[in-house]
Amino acid sequence: METLNKHYIDGAWVASEGGSEFPIKSPGDNAVIGSVTLGTAADVDLAVAAAKRAFESFSQTSKDERIALLNRLLEVYTARLEDMAWAITREMGAPIDMSRASQAGCGIDHIKAFLDVMETHEESEVLPNGDVLYREPIGVCGLITPWNWPISQVAQKVIPALAVGATCVLKPSEYTPLSATIFAECIHEAGYPAGAFNLVFGSGADVGAALSRHPDIALMSFTGSTRAGKLVSIDAADTVKRVALELGGKSPNIIFNDTAEDLEKRVKSSVRHCFHNTGQSCNAPTRMLVERSCYDAVLEIAAKTAETQQVGDPAQSGRHIGPLFDELQYDRVQAMIQVGIDEGARLIAGGLGKPEGLENGWYARPTIFADVTNQMRIAREEIFGPVLVIIPFDTEDEAIAIANDTDYGLAAYLQTGDAARAERVCRALRAGSIAINGQGTQYGSPFGGYKQSGNGREGGVFGLEDFLELKVRGGLGLPAE
Structure with a gap:
């Protein structure tokens, strides 16, 4: 003790x-x-x-x-x-x-x-x-x-x-x-x-x-x-x-069909990233926006990834995720899963309750909702648990509009094989950091967000600036010699 x-x-x-x-x-x-x-x-x-x-x-x-x-x-x-x-x-x-x-x-x-x-x-x-x-x-x-x-x-x-x-x-x-x-x-x-x-x-x-x-x-x-x-x-x-x-954040993760040759890898990585730290990260990619032409394939990959996501004792070595941090957080996550069900989203993995054999701690089932609209509460509110929502889109402009239609702007994620599209979409997204094809930012870069994700930045030289005041003076004002 x-x-x-x-x-x-x-x-x-x-x-x-x-x-x-x-x-x-x-x-x-x-x-x-x-x-x-x-x-x-x-x-x-x-x-x-x-x-x-x-x-x-x-x-x-x-x-x-x-x-x-x-x-x-x-x-x-x-x-x-x-x-x-x-x-x-x-x-x-x-x-x-x-x-x-x-x-x-x-x-x-x-x-x-x-x-x-x-x-x-x-x-x-x-x-x-x-x-x-x-x-x-x-x-x-x-x-x-x-x-x-x-x-x-x-x-x-x-x-x-x-x-x-x-x-x-x-x-x-x-x-x-x-x-x-x-x-x-x-x-x-x-x-x-x-x-x-x-x-x-x-x-x-x-x-x-x-x-x-x-x-x-x-x-x-x-x-x-x-x-x-x-x-x-x-x-x-x-x-x-x-x-x-x-x-907080409700970060979008846009998956375009032109990443098809790498689709399985990118979707698996995206789902695992959402579940990392049991979903308890402010910049987690919790809204997956998927081009309709690859939507069914993505749902299948995502569901299988969630079903194979191990949950277990945090004291044990391994690649599993652990529990939510306390009863209050567990109850919040369960309540939001019920909200998703009540809103009519399609549950394709997980759901209410604890994983089998893990009844004593605050473990949640890795959960995915499909056929979500961006107006549902599960798409707009930060759940802070292993819960992913998947939203279809038809065009690039629609994807950007959905991604930016949020009170938050901490992070965004993008999966595409088209370099020009990556640059174009990155510039259009209203978020403090963008990860492209799994490549995130490094230590020393600024971290922070737009809108209700906050103000100021942490990390690197920008992280020093919050702790500094600026003072300026003119010349010494002394006569020339």
């Missing part, structure tokens, strides 16, 4: 100021594996005060000093990779092989990507008009991260903040405190000064809101649902702080 009853504030683990206990559960069998003490607004005040004090000196460190700290963090994090992988598997149900390779492993790649950016990032430059531009750390940053990719989002926020000399207070999801604790331990061992990084466990309603409203926080960076992101923006409005949001 893990007992996490302290927050990391000002370089030390300190008891909460009157916080309450919250159970940590394993989604694989619903067993209680520990508890975490949720913080209060008083804990936030202590953490922000520590970050504000630390900012005075940490913001003045040189780029070389901060690069050295990042390199040390990379060493420490790499040494703790196995601990991190098991923590994520235990607390949110990612299969252990996936935890090692992706969930925990991405932390290494994010640190390396930001190190690459820092090597060439200029903190000042002379503009073409002769003025001088300075890029300076924004101040104290409030960071709120989700449970579905706990370390990926922590790294995407904490690393750029510290890289530019800002200080921060992190509120990770209360459902994934084990991985956040290990990350804080890595920060401490790497030798960051006290107060540069602080960690306060808590709920969004208490700790998250206290961060968003705090007058001494200059930036709020939030990843999570669109609903919660709107609340962060409202809470932050009174102090006119900067707000960066990475929110």
